[in-house]
Amino acid sequence: MTHSTWIYILIMIITTNLIRVIPLILIRKEIRNRFIRSFLYYVPYVTLAVMTFPAITEATNSPLAGAVALVTGIIAAWAGLSLFPVSVICCVVVLILEFFI
Amino acid sequence: MKNNPMTDKTAFSKGLTHGFPIALGYFAVAFSLGFMAKKCTLTPIQGFIGSFFTRASAGEYGVYSLIVQDAGYISVIAMSLVTNLRYLLMSTALTQKFSKGTSLFKRILVGCCVTDEIFGISIGFPGELNPFYTFGAFAISTPFWALGTTCGIIAGSVLPSRAVSALSVALYGMFIAIIIPPSKQNRAVCAAVAASFLLSWLIRYLVSVSQIDLSSGTITIILTITISAIAALVKPIKDL
Structure with missing residues (x-):
C-alpha cells in the first residue's frame, strides 16, 4: 500500500462534514435550478441501489442467499417495515438459507 | 409550542x-x-x-x-x-x-x-x-x-x-429500507432504482469480462452521476 489509511479517513471526515456544513454557512436562499434540484433528489436512491446490487450477492457465502435476501428485503420494505426490521429479516434469510445451500 | x-x-x-x-x-x-x-x-x-x-x-x-x-x-x-x-x-x-x-x-x-x-x-x-x-x-x-x-x-x-x-x-x-419506500410512492424513483440495479449489474459484469481497470467505487460514482442526471432530465421533480 502506498497510501495511508489514516489519511483516507481524514479526507473522508473532512469532506463528509463540509458537505453537511457548507449549505448552513452559504445557502440562505432556496435552490431554484430545477435540474440541480432534481439531480440531487435522485442521487441518494441511485447511489444506494448501485451499491446494493450486485454487491449483496457477493457479500454472502452463497450468491443465491444474497439474492433471496435482496428480494425479501424489498418485499419487507415495500410492506412498510422500517430500517431495523428490514435489516434483521435480510440477515435471518441468509442465515437460514445457508444452512441448506 | x-x-x-x-x-x-x-x-x-x-x-x-x-x-x-x-x-x-x-x-x-x-x-x-x-x-x-x-x-x-x-x-x-x-x-x-x-x-x-x-x-x-x-x-x-x-x-x-x-x-x-x-x-x-x-x-x-x-x-x-x-x-x-x-x-x-x-x-x-x-x-x-x-x-x-x-x-x-x-x-x-x-x-x-x-x-x-x-x-x-x-x-x-x-x-x-x-x-x-x-x-x-x-x-x-x-x-x-x-x-x-x-x-x-x-x-x-x-x-x-x-x-x-x-x-x-x-x-x-x-440501504433497501431507505430506497424502497420512496420507490413505492414515486414511479420515477422506482424506475431510477430499477435502472440502477440493472445497469450496476450489467456494467460490472462487462467490466470484469473485458478486464478494464475500473474500481468498483469508480463505477459507483460514474453510474450515480449518469443515472441521476438522466432521471433529472427525463423526469424533473415538480416540488421537493
Whole structure:
C-alpha cells in the first residue's frame, strides 16, 4: 500500500462534514435550478441501489442467499417495515438459507 | 409550542429519548459495516474514529472499499461527495428550520450532526428547531455507531463464517429500507432504482469480462452521476 489509511479517513471526515456544513454557512436562499434540484433528489436512491446490487450477492457465502435476501428485503420494505426490521429479516434469510445451500 | 419554547435542557433530553431507537439500529448496522471495514484492512481504532466523525453508512462503505483498492486520495473526495450529496439537500432544508436568533456556531454543529435519521427527526421537531434536540439525538446515537463499527471489526475475525455471512447483508438491508419506500410512492424513483440495479449489474459484469481497470467505487460514482442526471432530465421533480 502506498497510501495511508489514516489519511483516507481524514479526507473522508473532512469532506463528509463540509458537505453537511457548507449549505448552513452559504445557502440562505432556496435552490431554484430545477435540474440541480432534481439531480440531487435522485442521487441518494441511485447511489444506494448501485451499491446494493450486485454487491449483496457477493457479500454472502452463497450468491443465491444474497439474492433471496435482496428480494425479501424489498418485499419487507415495500410492506412498510422500517430500517431495523428490514435489516434483521435480510440477515435471518441468509442465515437460514445457508444452512441448506 | 412556538409560543412556549422548551428549554435547552428539555430539548436535549427529548433528543436523547428519540435518539435511542436510532442508536440501537445504528449499532446493528455499524456492526455489519465493521465486518466490511475489516475486510478493507481497517483496525478497530481506525473504524471507531472514522465512524465517530463521519457517521455516513454508504459514504464509509464506499470509502473503505477504496482503501482496500489503494485508490487515489482524489477518488475518496469524489466518493464522499457522491455518496453523501443528500446531506447537502438535508442541510439546505434545515437552514429554513432555525429561529432567526440561532448562532452560526450552533447551525454548523447541527450540520455536523446530520444523518438520514437525525435529519428526519430534526425536521419533524414541532415549530422552529431547538439545536439541543439534535445534539441530544447525536449524543446518544453516535457512540453506538462508532462502537458498533469497532465491535464489527473485532468480531469479524472471531465469529463463524456462517454468522459473518448473514450479518454482512444487514447494511444492504438498511440501504433497501431507505430506497424502497420512496420507490413505492414515486414511479420515477422506482424506475431510477430499477435502472440502477440493472445497469450496476450489467456494467460490472462487462467490466470484469473485458478486464478494464475500473474500481468498483469508480463505477459507483460514474453510474450515480449518469443515472441521476438522466432521471433529472427525463423526469424533473415538480416540488421537493
